[in-house]
Each structure stands twice: as C-alpha cells, then as structure tokens.
Amino acid sequence: MLNKKKRWHAISGQPLTELDEKVMYWESKGKLVPTRDMVRTPEQIEGIRVAGKLNTGCLDAVEAAIHPGMTTQEIDDICMKYCEENNCHPSCLNYEGFPKSVCTSINEVVCHGIPKKEDVLQVGDIVNVDMTLDYNGYYGDASRMFIIGGKTTPEKEQLVRVTKECLEIGAEAAKPYCFVGDIGHAIQKHAEKYGYGVVRDLCGHGVGLSMHEAPEILHYGHKGTGMLLVPGMVFTIEPMINMGTWKVFIDADDPYGWEVITGDEKPSAQWEHTFLMTEHGVEILSY
Numbered sequence: 001m002l003n004k005k006k007r008w009h010a011i012s013g014q015p016l017t018e019l020d021e022k023v024m025y026w027e028s029k030g031k032l033v034p035t036r037d038m039v040r041t042p043e044q045i046e047g048i049r050v051a052g053k054l055n056t057g058c059l060d061a062v063e064a065a066i067h068p069g070m071t072t073q074e075i076d077d078i079c080m081k082y083c084e085e086n087n088c089h090p091s092c093l094n095y096e097g098f099p100k101s102v103c104t105s106i107n108e109v110v111c112h113g114i115p116k117k118e119d120v121l122q123v124g125d126i127v128n129v130d131m132t133l134d135y136n137g138y139y140g141d142a143s144r145m146f147i148i149g150g151k152t153t154p155e156k157e158q159l160v161r162v163t164k165e166c167l168e169i170g171a172e173a174a175k176p177y178c179f180v181g182d183i184g185h186a187i188q189k190h191a192e193k194y195g196y197g198v199v200r201d202l203c204g205h206g207v208g209l210s211m212h213e214a215p216e217i218l219h220y221g222h223k224g225t226g227m228l229l230v231p232g233m234v235f236t237i238e239p240m241i242n243m244g245t246w247k248v249f250i251d252a253d254d255p256y257g258w259e260v261i262t263g264d265e266k267p268s269a270q271w272e273h274t275f276l277m278t279e280h281g282v283e284i285l286s287y
Contacts, residue, residue: 007035022177023230031179032227034215039232040208045276047138048208048234051088052274052286055133055140058082059287062102062131068123068149072104076115079131088135091211098258103130103143105259110199110240110248110268112258123149126156128270132211140286141207141236143272155243156267159196163241163269166190170219170237171275174282180217180226187239188220197246199268202260204236207274220246231279238272 008023010016016024019039027033040048061082062075079102083090090101098112105113105128106121113119113128121127130143145160152160166187173186191198204217215227219239229235242248247263262268274286 008033009036011036019230019232023228026177026228034227034230034233038206038214039230040234040276041232044138044208045232045234047136048140048274048276049285051133051135051138052140052142054086054088054135055131055142055274055286057086058131058133059129059142059144062129063144063146066121066127066129066146066148068121070121071117072106072113072115072119072121072127073117075104075129076100076102083133086135088133091132091134091139091141095211097256099256101131103128105130105268105270107267108262108265109251110242110260110262111202111270112260114254114256114258121148124152124156126152126160126267126269130270130272132207134211138209139207139211141211141272141274142286143238143270144287145269145271158194159241159243159267160269162191162194162196163239164271166219166239166241167237167271167273170239171273171282171284174229174237174275174277176229176231176277176279176281178229179224180215180229181221182223183237184218184221184226185223187237191239191241197242197244197262199240199242199246199248201248202240204238204272206233206235208234229277231277233277234274234285235277236272236274238270240268240270242266242268 206213
C-alpha cells in the first residue's frame with residue numbers, strides 16, 4: 001500500500017514545536033491536517049485583524065441606516081461609499097461575475113442576493129447583509145441579519161435568534177486541535193432541535209489572504225471528522241439555517257446565476273463571523 005503524501009512538514013534544522021508534535025500525531029492517526037501555509041504568521045494575523053475591523057465598520061454603517069422603504073441598492077451604495085472613504089476594496093464586486101459590492105438576501109433567499117433598486121425592504125422582512133472587503137492584501141468577512149422595522153412574525157424572529165445561537169454554539173465548539181466536524185455537529189444538533197434544515201451546499205471557509213481558502217467549514221456532520229484546526233488558522237463560521245428543508249436551488253430568474261433560494265421557499269437566516277484560532281479558543285476578527 002502506498003504511503004499518503006505528508007501534508008505537515010516541520011521546519012528543517014529547527015527543533016519540533018508543540019504545534020508540530022500535535023499535528024504530526026493526528027496525521028499519523030490518519031486525520032486530515034492543515035498544511036503549514038494555512039497557519040498565519042503574526043504579521044499576517046495583524047493585517048487580517050485590520051481588514052476585519054474595517055469590515056465590521058462597514059456592517060455597522062449598514063446597521064445605522066437600514067430601514068423600511070430602503071432598497072437593497074441603497075445598502076450597496078453605503079458599502080461602496082464606506083470602502084471608498086476607507087481606502088479598501090469590496091471583494092464581492094466582479095468576483096466570478098457578481099455585479100455588486102455586497103450580498104443582500106431577503107426572506108427565502110439563503111445567500112448571494114444581488115442588491116437591486118426594485119427590492120424595497122418591508123416591515124417584517126428578514127435580510128442578511130454579507131460583506132467581504134480587502135485592505136492591503138488582507139480580507140475580512142462577516143454577515144448580519146436585520147429584522148426590518150424591528151418586528152416580524154414569531155416564526156421568523158425565532159429563526160433569526162436560533163441561527164445566531166448556532167453561530168455562537170459553533171464558535172464554542174471551535175477549540176484548538178478540534179476538528180471541523182466538531183463545529184458542524186454542534187450547529188446541526190441545535191438547529192434540528194427546532195426542526196430547521198442546515199444548508200449543506202454552502203459552507204464556511206478559510207479567509208485572510210484571499211476571500212475563499214481552505215478549509216471548508218461544514219455546518220453539519222460528525223465529531224472528529226474533517227480537518228484539524230490549529231492555532232493560527234483563520235476561517236469563517238456562517239451557518240445558513242432554513243425554516244424548512246435544507247435543500248436549496250439557484251433562482252432561475254437571476255441572470256447572474258448567483259441567488260440561492262430555499263427548496264420550499266420558506267425563510268432562511270444566516271450569521272457569519274471571521275475567527276482566528278488561538279491557544280485558548282477562537283477570537284472574533286470580524287462580525
């Protein structure tokens with residue numbers, strides 16, 4: 001039987017660190033481990049932290065302005081203006097043909113909703129605003145849910161609340177030297193208590209030096225599966241939780257082929273943070 005190519009390599013001529021020993025132990029047990037370049041240097045972490053703070057500031061600007069009667073195009077305008085004023089770049093703009101600077105996903109739109117002049121926010125709508133920006137070559141990524149007018153149906157209100165709890169529970173499960181499946185298992189268990197569907201077709205991801213990097217962070221699954229997460233890795237947790245089925249489809253009416261809709265057209269919610277894994281758990285870099 002051929003030996004698998006090793007993913008983790010100790011630095012030549014240097015003694016093994018505790019990190020080396022732990023990663024090499026799990027790799028010897030057949031677990032999927034990161035490559036060394038997935039562990040960020042202190043300089044890279046500082047750059048990602050700055051980008052993350054700017055990204056949080058952009059969502060703060062949206063939160064201060066969002067109101068009934070506003071169009072999702074106006075949300076895009078706020079994000080564009082914020083990026084111009086802060087010398088950063090909206091990473092979604094023209095990414096694989098995406099035409100706007102931010103994703104605005106209303107009610108049954110799971111994610112990647114495209115801002116439009118025709119989409120007017122109504123009292124009771126729930127909308128996810130998902131922003132990624134880059135600054136000096138580093139990236140921050142986060143999304144928030146907004147209940148328009150501050151009130152909606154009890155069912156939608158519960159969905160928004162439980163989805164945020166799923167993010168928090170996933171972050172709590174993210175311990176140094178845990179596995180991606182530990183996060184997904186915790187999220188899935190909580191969501192399914194309420195009869196909700198956890199979207200499987202889309203997931204969290206590594207981020208920092210580009211918008212989407214390894215590893216994929218699934219929001220469902222089994223403990224002890226998936227990649228080992230070690231201090232210095234940066235990634236998003238961003239559960240998409242549907243009121244009904246976990247299944248989704250691409251909106252046939254979207255000429256860009258981006259907007260994702262719930263399979264039964266019931267509402268969906270999502271919250272997303274960028275996290276840094278540390279020796280003690282995760283630190284939020286953007287929210």
